[in-house]
Amino acid sequence: MLFIIIKTIHLFAAFIYGGFLITDNLFLNKMPRTLNEEEHKKARESFMMFVRKVVPPSLIVAVITGLYLISQVFGTIGEDGMSHFQMMLSLKAFLGIWLGIRGFAQVYLKIQPLVFKSHVLPFAFVVTIIFLSQFMHAF
Numbered sequence: 444m445l446f447i448i449i450k451t452i453h454l455f456a457a458f459i460y461g462g463f464l465i466t467d468n469l470f471l472n473k474m475p476r477t478l479n480e481e482e483h484k485k486a487r488e489s490f491m492m493f494v495r496k497v498v499p500p501s502l503i504v505a506v507i508t509g510l511y512l513i514s515q516v517f518g519t520i521g522e523d524g525m526s527h528f529q530m531m532l533s534l535k536a537f538l539g540i541w542l543g544i545r546g547f548a549q550v551y552l553k554i555q556p557l558v559f560k561s562h563v564l565p566f567a568f569v570v571t572i573i574f575l576s577q578f579m580h581a582f
């Protein structure tokens with residue numbers, strides 16, 4: 444039961460974090476097409492004010508609940524190495540932890556990445572994570 448509760452929390456946190464990245468990369472980035480620079484800056488800031496309150500904590504929740512989930516499902520590594528499930532799950536966890544560390548450093552420690560232009564990289568990571576989290580059960 445605890446596992447299901449934590450997994451549901453994990454999924455919601457992933458929705459909120461991934462949902463923002465999808466909104467940003469598919470829709471918000473189109474705003475400059477119809478708004479001038481000043482309007483775009485204002486509109487984006489009014490959106491980001493609330494994003495900053497909700498999205499970074501969701502990422503942290505996703506990572507912490509993810510660590511619990513992996514401790515429950517990873518299992519032991521067999522004699523002939525990791526199973527496909529274990530490999531895909533490890534890659535998923537690596538990408539998730541990477542996003543968590545990067546996001547935490549950026550938002551809470553104010554350490555900006557070397558090149559910060561957009562949210563395309565985290566978006567690509569999240570899409571990959573979603574595919575891995577589904578297909579890892581199929582192999």
Ligand code: HEM
Pocket residue numbers: 450453454457458460461502505506507508509510512513514516532535536537538539540542569572573576577
């Ligand atoms: C941005 C970070 C993350 C996102 C967006 C994310 C997303 C997801 C999604 C969509 C699922 C599928 C849930 C389902 O099908 O019911 C999932 C499952 C899972 N996640 Fe994450 N995750 C993230 C981080 C992590 C991290 C850091 C770990 C481990 C260290 C992790 C471990 C797991 C495990 C073990 C499952 C599978 C549970 C199971 O089906 O048995 N996740 N995650």
